Amino acid sequence: MAEKINNQEENTVPRFAVLQLSGCAGCEVSLLNAHEWTEQFKLTYMPLVSSAYAVPEVDILLISGGVRTDEDTYHLKNAVKNAKKVVAVGTCAISGGVANLGNRDEVRQLFLSRQDRLEVPRMLPRSRPVDDLVSIDLYLPGCPPTPELFMAALTNPAGYPASMIVCQECGRKKLKEPKPDHFLGFQKGKVDPEICLINQGYACIGTSTRGGCRAPCTRAGHPCVGCRGPSNALIEKDSQAWLEAIQKVFHGMTNIADEELKEALLSPQLALFLFQFSDYAGGNKPPRPKEKVL
Amino acid sequence: MTTLTFPLSRIEGHARVEIEVQNGKVISTRFKATEMRGFDIFVQGVPAEQMPVIVPRICGVCSTAHHVASVKALEDAYGVTPPPLASKIRSLLLLGQLLQNQATSLFIFTMPDRVGVNSLFEMDTVPEDKAITFEIAQRALKIRELGTDLITLAGGQFIHPVRAVVGGVNAGIPAEQAERMAARLEQVLPMACDLFDAYWELTIRMKDRIGSWGDDQPAYYITSTGKVKPDFNSHEIRVMNPAGECCEIFSPSSFREVLEFEESEYSYAGKTSYKGGVIRANSLARANLTAHMGTKVANGYLHRLRIEFGTPAHPIMLFELARGIELVYAIERAAQLLEQPLDKEDTDVPYTPRDGEGYGLVEAPRGPLIHHYAIEKGKIAKAEFIIPTVHNMLSIERALKVAAERYIQGDTVNMELERAVGRVVRAFDPCIACATH
Numbered sequence: 022m023a024e025k026i027n028n029q030e031e032n033t034v035p036r037f038a039v040l041q042l043s044g045c046a047g048c049e050v051s052l053l054n055a056h057e058w059t060e061q062f063k064l065t066y067m068p069l070v071s072s073a074y075a076v077p078e079v080d081i082l083l084i085s086g087g088v089r090t091d092e093d094t095y096h097l098k099n100a101v102k103n104a105k106k107v108v109a110v111g112t113c114a115i116s117g118g119v120a121n122l123g124n125r126d127e128v129r130q131l132f133l134s135r136q137d138r139l140e141v142p143r144m145l146p147r148s149r150p151v152d153d154l155v156s157i158d159l160y161l162p163g164c165p166p167t168p169e170l171f172m173a174a175l176t177n178p179a180g181y182p183a184s185m186i187v188c189q190e191c192g193r194k195k196l197k198e199p200k201p202d203h204f205l206g207f208q209k210g211k212v213d214p215e216i217c218l219i220n221q222g223y224a225c226i227g228t229s230t231r232g233g234c235r236a237p238c239t240r241a242g243h244p245c246v247g248c249r250g251p252s253n254a255l256i257e258k259d260s261q262a263w264l265e266a267i268q269k270v271f272h273g274m275t276n277i278a279d280e281e282l283k284e285a286l287l288s289p290q291l292a293l294f295l296f297q298f299s300d301y302a303g304g305n306k307p308p309r310p311k312e313k314v315l
Numbered sequence: 316m317t318t319l320t321f322p323l324s325r326i327e328g329h330a331r332v333e334i335e336v337q338n339g340k341v342i343s344t345r346f347k348a349t350e351m352r353g354f355d356i357f358v359q360g361v362p363a364e365q366m367p368v369i370v371p372r373i374c375g376v377c378s379t380a381h382h383v384a385s386v387k388a389l390e391d392a393y394g395v396t397p398p399p400l401a402s403k404i405r406s407l408l409l410l411g412q413l414l415q416n417q418a419t420s421l422f423i424f425t426m427p428d429r430v431g432v433n434s435l436f437e438m439d440t441v442p443e444d445k446a447i448t449f450e451i452a453q454r455a456l457k458i459r460e461l462g463t464d465l466i467t468l469a470g471g472q473f474i475h476p477v478r479a480v481v482g483g484v485n486a487g488i489p490a491e492q493a494e495r496m497a498a499r500l501e502q503v504l505p506m507a508c509d510l511f512d513a514y515w516e517l518t519i520r521m522k523d524r525i526g527s528w529g530d531d532q533p534a535y536y537i538t539s540t541g542k543v544k545p546d547f548n549s550h551e552i553r554v555m556n557p558a559g560e561c562c563e564i565f566s567p568s569s570f571r572e573v574l575e576f577e578e579s580e581y582s583y584a585g586k587t588s589y590k591g592g593v594i595r596a597n598s599l600a601r602a603n604l605t606a607h608m609g610t611k612v613a614n615g616y617l618h619r620l621r622i623e624f625g626t627p628a629h630p631i632m633l634f635e636l637a638r639g640i641e642l643v644y645a646i647e648r649a650a651q652l653l654e655q656p657l658d659k660e661d662t663d664v665p666y667t668p669r670d671g672e673g674y675g676l677v678e679a680p681r682g683p684l685i686h687h688y689a690i691e692k693g694k695i696a697k698a699e700f701i702i703p704t705v706h707n708m709l710s711i712e713r714a715l716k717v718a719a720e721r722y723i724q725g726d727t728v729n730m731e732l733e734r735a736v737g738r739v740v741r742a743f744d745p746c747i748a749c750a751t752h
């Protein structure tokens with residue numbers, strides 16, 4: 022958009038496009054907040070903000086949302102043909118996100134019964150991450166990724182200064198005491214503004230979740246639900262290793278009994294966590310290499 | 316018979332319009348939502364207390380409205396009343412949402428129609444007025460961002476807020492942060508007014524070009540905002556008949572008795588009607604059903620709208636002007652709220668979860684939003700999301716028919732129809748992610 026662009030040779034300005042599959046547009050809203058890109062890039066396709074109906078040739082293609090319908094599949098396969106670099110953006114594109122709750126067997130049938138309509142895109146049997154269908158150059162996890170992360174993905178992903186885990190960006194104090202005996206769950210009780218949420222009995226998994234978001238949720242007093250996925254120390258291991266790492270933290274910092282801990286981590290008690298990352302947690306694909314994840 | 320298909324852009328979500336024509340006569344106009352994720356289905360079995368964090372993901376544009384509606388539904392089920400400070404902070408959250416949404420709808424979604432470009436990011440390609448349009452785009456993005464920052468301040472996270480909790484909010488807003496935000500809002504107010512003035516002027520020019528303010532028949536209007544002045548953290552829903560009389564007041568728990576719901580055979584979004592009549596929700600419904608804006612500058616604009624178009628006002632392009640009035644209102648009202656102490660009183664009250672049913676209502680930017688949950692053994696047994704865009708579905712299709720009949724005559728289709736379809740749909744600012752959830 023910037024005047025600069027018009028004064029430069031058209032072909033020196035990197036072009037990018039945004040393909041939105043089945044999602045909530047939260048990633049797009051975050052991207053709009055990162056409006057510094059308007060001075061460095063030309064946006065050529067993003068139906069949310071522009072009346073353009075096909076993905077032209079671009080340097081960077083951002084893909085948000087999961088693959089939920091046959092139309093998603095079609096758009097995805099076509100769009101990547103014209104892109105030099107493909108970035109999977111947000112938790113839905115990378116591991117299904119919250120819509121993955123619909124993949125549970127007990128609700129899947131109910132779900133498919135809805136598509137009995139005339140000429141609407143067909144639902145796939147399951148919501149799928151984009152790399153089930155196309156090859157991805159960079160993963161940008163987060164629900165949604167912050168504007169800062171978007172700028173890094175567009176300009177210099179390798180140089181982005183991110184901490185290993187959310188805890189390092191949170192700034193709450195971890196104490197030896199108190200050690201809670203039970204979980205408080207997500208939203209019960211008063212939140213102390215200074216002290217680690219685990220000390221207060223919240224099921225926060227910031228201890229093993231990828232840093233880089235600057236911990237807005239935990240700083241606001243809400244436990245981390247792990248939307249950025251596992252940290253580099255765990256991302257190339259299987260889901261069991263990740264769950265064990267979380268359990269170990271709670272063993273050390275709380276007196277919560279094993280049984281309660283397991284139930285919290287493996288049942289829908291942590292539904293967001295468990296299903297957002299079910300792809301990391303037991304999918305049949307090899308783990309994503311950490312150098313490809315921002 | 317011929318079917319004309321128009322893909323839609325510059326709206327939230329995936330949808331298209333199909334118009335069937337036979338012998339030059341418009342047979343039908345269909346608004347087709349083409350996505351669905353099934354939130355009402357897949358939240359079944361989820362612990363009820365997690366809903367306020369899950370449901371913002373229904374929509375990244377309307378996330379705040381879902382967050383607050385969800386907390387209110389749980390409070391209704393548990394029999395909890397939040398303290399006054401919590402209600403104030405929730406109101407601020409909803410104002411941040413209003414500011415962000417109206418800025419997005421006005422400038423990113425509909426301004427390009429007025430300037431004749433594909434997107435706000437191409438505003439500088441307009442040969443005449445180049446400097447002016449470039450300036451508009453830069454300022455529009457700034458105002459939008461301020462809405463997001465207000466959501467962050469009051470809601471914790473910037474898109475999917477976390478701060479409203481059952482029983483209240485999890486923290487107050489420290490004085491210095493509140494002051495800083497109030498100062499920014501006051502600083503932005505004149506800029507927002509300039510932009511809205513420019514938008515109003517461009518809208519008149521567009522009206523002159525197409526020869527209409529959007530000539531559809533009057534409809535019923537539905538909103539939950541306040542009767543005397545706006546209130547987005549709302550409690551009851553009102554309906555106005557096409558003649559301008561308030562004909563129904565109801566609580567969210569009786570929505571099934573008052574409104575008729577119909578599944579669609581050709582779209583993932585359903586439709587609502589009132590006693591068989593077409594309803595309209597969103598900004599124009601609020602402008603018709605609220606006496607004043609309650610803030611000085613916004614009131615001036617509302618006065619101008621009423622002088623020019625009367626009460627109730629019906630032309631569909633007025634949805635957009637009403638949205639601009641609310642943009643100004645959101646800035647003024649948020650600044651007022653931030654001038655009061657927001658960290659001195661209790662932020663929440665204790666509560667005990669229990670099974671049962673709960674209804675949560677807020678006035679979202681697109682109209683009254685209801686969350687209804689049935690809770691069994693602490694888990695969601697049933698969830699319903701009553702979405703404002705669904706209330707507008709019949710009115711969108713009817714307005715599309717008016718436009719189609721205007722531009723399809725005899726053997727010719729005037730390709731202005733393509734632009735008209737976009738204009739009509741965007742006037743209602745539908746949200747497809749919400750409508751289909």
